[in-house]
Amino acid sequence: MNALVVGGAPWRAARHLAVVLAGVLLVTLAAKVRIPFWPVPMTLHTLAIMALALSLGPRLAVATVLGYLAAGAAGLPVFSGTPERGIGLAYMAGPTGGYLAGYLVAAGLVGTLAAGRGLLGRVAAMLAGLTAVYALGLAWLALSVPAENLVALGLAPFLLGDLVKVGLVAAGAAALPRAGRTAAR
Numbered sequence: 001m002n003a004l005v006v007g008g009a010p011w012r013a014a015r016h017l018a019v020v021l022a023g024v025l026l027v028t029l030a031a032k033v034r035i036p037f038w039p040v041p042m043t044l045h046t047l048a049i050m051a052l053a054l055s056l057g058p059r060l061a062v063a064t065v066l067g068y069l070a071a072g073a074a075g076l077p078v079f080s081g082t083p084e085r086g087i088g089l090a091y092m093a094g095p096t097g098g099y100l101a102g103y104l105v106a107a108g109l110v111g112t113l114a115a116g117r118g119l120l121g122r123v124a125a126m127l128a129g130l131t132a133v134y135a136l137g138l139a140w141l142a143l144s145v146p147a148e149n150l151v152a153l154g155l156a157p158f159l160l161g162d163l164v165k166v167g168l169v170a171a172g173a174a175a176l177p178r179a180g181r182t183a184a185r
Contacts, residue, residue, distance in 0.1 A: 016063070027052070031079055053114065054169065055173075056111065057115060069092070072091065095144050099140075101136045103133060112125075114126070122173055137154060138151075
C-alpha cells in the first residue's frame with residue numbers, strides 16, 4: 001500500500017524519469033534552434049544546459065544530459081546539424097564531441113556550484129560550467145584543427161553568444177520566486 005502513496009519511491013522515480021525525458025526534449029529543441037548571430041549562427045544548447053542545471057540540480061541535470069547523449073549515440077538526430085552532418089557515435093567523435101562532453105561536466109558543475117547561491121553565485125557557477133565546456137571542446141577540437149586556428153574556430157565565434165545566454169538564464173532565474181526553484185537533487 002505504501003508504494004502507491006503519492007510521493008513514494010515509485011512515484012518519485014516516475015516523476016524524475018518524466019523530468020529527464022522532458023529535459024532531453026528541451027535540449028534537443030535547443031540544439032535545433034538556429035538564431036542569426038555574428039559571427040556564426042547560434043543554437044540554444046548552452047542556454048538549455050545552464051537552465052536545467054540551475055533548476056534541476058546536479059543529479060537530474062547530469063541524468064538529462066546523459067539521456068541526451070545516449071539518444072544521440074543511438075543514432076537519433078538530437079544534435080545540432082543532424083542528420084545532415086552525421087548521426088550517432090560518428091557525430092560524437094567529430095569536432096564537436098568535446099563540447100558535448102563539456103555539457104555533461106557543466107551540468108553537474110553548475111548544478112552543484114549554484115545550489116543555494118544568489119544571483120552572483122549562479123552566474124559564477126555558469127561561467128565555471130562554460131569554462132568546462134570550452135576546455136573539453138577545445139581539447140577535443142585540437143585533434144582535428146591546427147593549434148593556430150583553435151581559438152579562432154572553437155572559441156571566439158561562440159563566446160559572446162554563450163555569455164549572452166548565461167545572462168539570459170541568470171535574469172530568468174532571478175525573476176523566478178525562490179519557491180519555484182526546484183530542490184530535486
